[in-house]
Amino acid sequence: METCGVAMKWRRDGMSYWTRWCPVWAMLMCGALQAGAMAATCNKSVRWYDDGAYSYRGADGQPTGFYVELVREALRRMDCAAQWQEMPWARGLVELEAGKLDILPGARKTPEREKFAYFSRPVNRSPNVLFMSKAASQRFAFTRLADMVGTDFRLGIQLGVAYGAEYDELIKNPDFLARTQPLTSRRSAWGLLQMGRLDGLISDEVSAWVELQNLGLSNAVVKTRVVTSDDPGLLALSRLSNTPEFVATLDRTLQAMMNDGSYKRIRERFVPCVTSAETQACR
Template sequence: MPHTSRLLCTAFLACLSFSALGETLRIVTEPWSPYVTVDGQQVSGLDYEMTNIVFKRLGIDVQWQFVPWKRCLMMLEQGDADGVLDIFEVAEREDLLLYPTEPLSEVNWVLFQSNDRPHPFNTLEALRGLTIGVSPGYLYSPEFDTSKLFIREPAPSHAANFGKLIRGRIDLLVTDRIVGQQTINQLGLRDKVSQLPLVVNRRPMYLALRRNAGMDLLVHRFGAELKRFKQEPAYAQLMARYTGETLPTPSVSSADQSVTGVEKTVEQHESSAL
């Protein structure tokens, strides 16, 4: 059998394992609006809907489970999940996960402050001695994650972090810009909390699958179909619905946009009221 024919046959059999054979792909993720939103029995969100659209086009059934992020990672390691939504590509997970070439979205990690207790931020040195609210298991940037200049204090949810911020239990918190803006609106904190303008880091988010037989071909097909979908008007409509923003424009490399040390500042990114 020619090499190309063997590849096509293998890809077809890989898809059969999840469709014709009646099996489903088990995907885990943590709710964080607007990328993944869980409201009772209703699930929506930008990345959630994109992923469902792509898998539907590939003929793959998906079973979703929404749990805290550290549990998502544990389920992947223990083989209780086939994949995870909205994860970063890092070297520590190369032996466990496969990533498509096309990301779903891009995270913009920024800091939020209480208007009653402002803390200007231009470099990591400006955070010296402060307590920063974080989310368990999240990766922000190597410099931020390992810095000994400040204390990182986890909270069980984004809403809990904002509650600690306005009560003065933490000095600042870090989260995605869009997630933070929507959380502020949901909690009615628009007059009490504000976003600092500098971006700590920018990172693409992916749908990643465990390294099992046939998964490499499925990841390739997912990435190719996702890239096609992003060229369609439906993608722009999803972006506008969930973020209130137009399609992102190309930017310089994340290394030039991130805080990589106490001497390196980052590009300003104006917040938008969502």
């Protein structure tokens, strides 16, 4: 069956040129295929890792969790598809800066990160809090991170994570730095607290709730009153692979999800509290 053909035409100067002709139905079909091809090219690589309620491997072997399903639905509404990349947080930042990763969910905005990333509107509010083993909580009564200086406290920190302004200043202090133990995975650190190899760990509050419950350590680890940061979690997007227009469209899509109730439904599937869409936090 013929679709599009090629015909020779003659100009007045006697020179020939080739032109394509197509029946109307074929032109419509070609247009539809081209539109589909354009939509299919909107693929965004998104970081995920074993991270409590935010992202984990589901029973079907595929990533799921609050951030996973939030980004998946937002991209779907934008006629885009997510390509999930499993990697630790620190590597995710490196890949984002290099333009090899498009989207890193759950990031906090810092001046350093703004050099290589755009940021979405806030999508989650859960403070970073100091947790201690029960034994350590009986030895140390800190009201702020600076109280650790001059003690033998052993603090677990996750590589590449932004813990707030006080932490950023303290980490320049050699004595405080000596108190810290860098970790690739936060989840494995809870066992180190239980075994007495660490005294404390800074963690997102929601992640701690879920992970301690899943590990059966809710009674072995104590939440302190030391809040290191309360900045909202955002979606970080590489400046090398995204445009301001894409970020603006993403923000409008996220706002629509806040308005129609889908944001609240997605968050409450994974976070153990009633969610406020106005604050993106537990009520």
